[in-house]
Amino acid sequence: MRRHVLLFGLMAGVVVAVLQLIEYRWLVLAHSMEIYGALIAAVAAGVGIWLGFKLTRPAERVVVREVLVPAPTEFVRDRGQVATLGLTPRELEILEFIAAGLSNREIAERAFVSENTVKTHSGRVFDKLGVRRRTQAVQRGKELGLIP
Amino acid sequence: MRRHVLLFGLMAGVVVAVLQLIEYRWLVLAHSMEIYGALIAAVAAGVGIWLGFKLTRPAERVVVREVLVPAPTEFVRDRGQVATLGLTPRELEILEFIAAGLSNREIAERAFVSENTVKTHSGRVFDKLGVRRRTQAVQRGKELGLIP
DNA sequence: TCGCGCGTCACCCGAACGGGTGATTTTGGC
């Protein structure tokens, strides 16, 4: 910007000098004032327009257009639902195992508890989810944002 | 655009007239040429700059920026998987019912077949999916894009 | 017309599941 102003000043000076030089040569006429002024005005206006272009060109207006792109959102557990349903961490864990397609026995092995314990937990989960089968529990759990 | 040019010509004329008027009043000096020229140049350049702004402002550049937004893609069944697994339409239907958390009896009612038939279908589905329980079948079915 | 895939149904049996009840231990907060 500052460079532009300096450049403009320099050019203006040059223009004036050139015009005066020309005048000293053959433009020594009595009423040359109008022509002289018009010339200067025209040249200066040209420079101004060019300057205007220079100044405004970088001023791009950025228009942001949002495009919907399918983005897989990673799972975030709905803590509110967990709280309102009163699900304990252990019960949620068992629900995840159930959703993974494990049998009660397999869950018992991975959770290091007895099969009876797993049955107790899963039963409580069914109660709290208001379902009667593990497949329903899985479906409901996903609906409620309890499991991925 | 044409209006702009006309306006510029008019203004230039006015400026020259005003300047001449001023000169007739009190600017009748021998070497007032430099001041006069500089004045005209400055005013004309200002007008030019303004014109430049006017001319170039509509030059907007549209930048399209893609923004990732969680967009739920509606389910499309993977026909390739269905074909390679050799799943029949009826079996897919039963798989959907299973995923919905229905018991064999409930599925039998909704599909207007006997419970035994449902068991046959579901057994075949388990075979083809390589699983041994309905919860596993649901999980696998979702993995393979067979069910939503 | 024969075979094949598909859908249908039946029976049996063992395993898994779900419901109910009761009990003990662990844990965390007051």
Place this chain on the structure above:
DNA sequence: GCCAAAATCACCCGTTCGGGTGACGCGCGA
């Protein structure tokens, strides 16, 4: 330390599920 919640385990009983086998009918293409 005490209390409540959570977690643990057990037993019984009925239901559901899954595996295996066998069978019948229908439609379609070789």
